[in-house]
Amino acid sequence: MSAEATTGSGRLAFTPEVERATRAIYERVRNVIPGVEWPVHAPLIAAINELKRQRNAVILAHNYQTPEIYYGVADYRGDSLGLAQEGARTDADVIVMCGVRFMAETAKIMSPRKTVLLPDMEAGCSLAASITGADVRRLKARYPGVPVVCYVNAYADVRAEADICCTSANAVKVVESLDTDRVIFIPDGYLGRYVASQTDVEVILWEGTCEVHERFTPQDIREFRRSRPGVHVMAHPECSPEVLREADYVGSTSGMIRHIETAQPDQVVLVTECSMSDNVAVQFPDVDFVRPCNLCPHMKRITLANILHSLQTLAPAIDVAPDVAERARRSMERMLAVGRTTATA
Numbered sequence: 123m124s125a126e127a128t129t130g131s132g133r134l135a136f137t138p139e140v141e142r143a144t145r146a147i148y149e150r151v152r153n154v155i156p157g158v159e160w161p162v163h164a165p166l167i168a169a170i171n172e173l174k175r176q177r178n179a180v181i182l183a184h185n186y187q188t189p190e191i192y193y194g195v196a197d198y199r200g201d202s203l204g205l206a207q208e209g210a211r212t213d214a215d216v217i218v219m220c221g222v223r224f225m226a227e228t229a230k231i232m233s234p235r236k237t238v239l240l241p242d243m244e245a246g247c248s249l250a251a252s253i254t255g256a257d258v259r260r261l262k263a264r265y266p267g268v269p270v271v272c273y274v275n276a277y278a279d280v281r282a283e284a285d286i287c288c289t290s291a292n293a294v295k296v297v298e299s300l301d302t303d304r305v306i307f308i309p310d311g312y313l314g315r316y317v318a319s320q321t322d323v324e325v326i327l328w329e330g331t332c333e334v335h336e337r338f339t340p341q342d343i344r345e346f347r348r349s350r351p352g353v354h355v356m357a358h359p360e361c362s363p364e365v366l367r368e369a370d371y372v373g374s375t376s377g378m379i380r381h382i383e384t385a386q387p388d389q390v391v392l393v394t395e396c397s398m399s400d401n402v403a404v405q406f407p408d409v410d411f412v413r414p415c416n417l418c419p420h421m422k423r424i425t426l427a428n429i430l431h432s433l434q435t436l437a438p439a440i441d442v443a444p445d446v447a448e449r450a451r452r453s454m455e456r457m458l459a460v461g462r463t464t465a466t467a
């Protein structure tokens with residue numbers, strides 16, 4: 123492999139200065155990034171970290187980003203709820219979202235005066251694509267007076283139609299905060315069913331699915347247990363109810379990390395997106411991670427090369443129409459007021 127990284131603006135070399143500047147980062151990730159790859163990542167990491175300072179930019183990375191992004195350049199790492207909270211409180215001029223478009227929209231909604239960059243605008247999401255604002259208006263007409271709870275994996279115009287947002291970390295608490303017998307839950311049908319299993323509130327579902335989590339089957343879980351006796355199985359609530367029934371723990375991506383800290387299992391399988399296990403393995407070097415590999419093609423559109431390009435050009439920048447942003451912000455703020463929970467996390 124060449125010891126040079128290619129970007130839109132030319133080649134960046136793995137010089138002794140770059141090696142020194144990135145050595146501490148490499149020491150941290152050496153159990154998940156092969157040494158032969160470092161000369162490709164390191165020049166991009168050094169260039170991004172330098173430009174980030176010049177631009178007064180902050181880089182937010184979701185737990186599904188690759189380790190060279192997650193540990194190499196991110197200032198904040200977390201789940202959708204954590205990214206939303208950080209997007210609201212940062213005082214940087216520029217936010218670079220290493221995640222997908224609905225996450226960048228969240229940052230823009232929470233910080234409308236900041237420049238919010240998404241290095242690849244095609245970074246979508248099957249859940250967000252499953253529903254439109256017009257669909258929500260039809261649901262509201264069909265169930266008048268029933269509050270709409272919107273999982274944040276939805277675009278701004280959909281969140282603008284909702285009464286309140288939630289993430290996988292606080293969905294049950296948000297539903298219960300409404301003090302109502304029935305809610306409309308959009309757009310993830312599996313997360314909605316999981317919420318329904320944890321509360322007495324009746325949940326009217328929209329049948330969106332995550333293309334990554336819907337691929338896991340109960341047979342997969344049984345096979346992990348057969349091949350790794352004693353393995354602790356942790357699943358994301360975007361998986362089907364049949365998969366969740368087989369799991370030892372159900373929670374959001376950050377909930378899984380906290381659970382490993384407290385349960386201290388020897389062997390773990392994270393039934394979720396591929397890169398998560400690499401990132402968590404860095405934090406818990408003594409835990410043995412079984413690595414199922416279901417990649418999110420949208421998350422994987424973000425690369426070091428397009429992060430650098432985005433910081434160089436301050437593009438592509440996310441825009442949300444002010445009236446839509448204003449209404450979406452109200453449903454996000456209602457969620458943030460409910461606060462972080464451990465109920466489903």
Ligand code: 13P
Binds near residue numbers: 200
């Ligand atoms: P959380 O990180 O909030 O659990 O979300 C998972 C996910 O699929 C985000 O796209």
Ligand code: SF4
Binds near residue numbers: 248
């Ligand atoms: Fe969407 Fe699923 Fe990818 Fe998350 S993992 S961005 S929910 S498709």
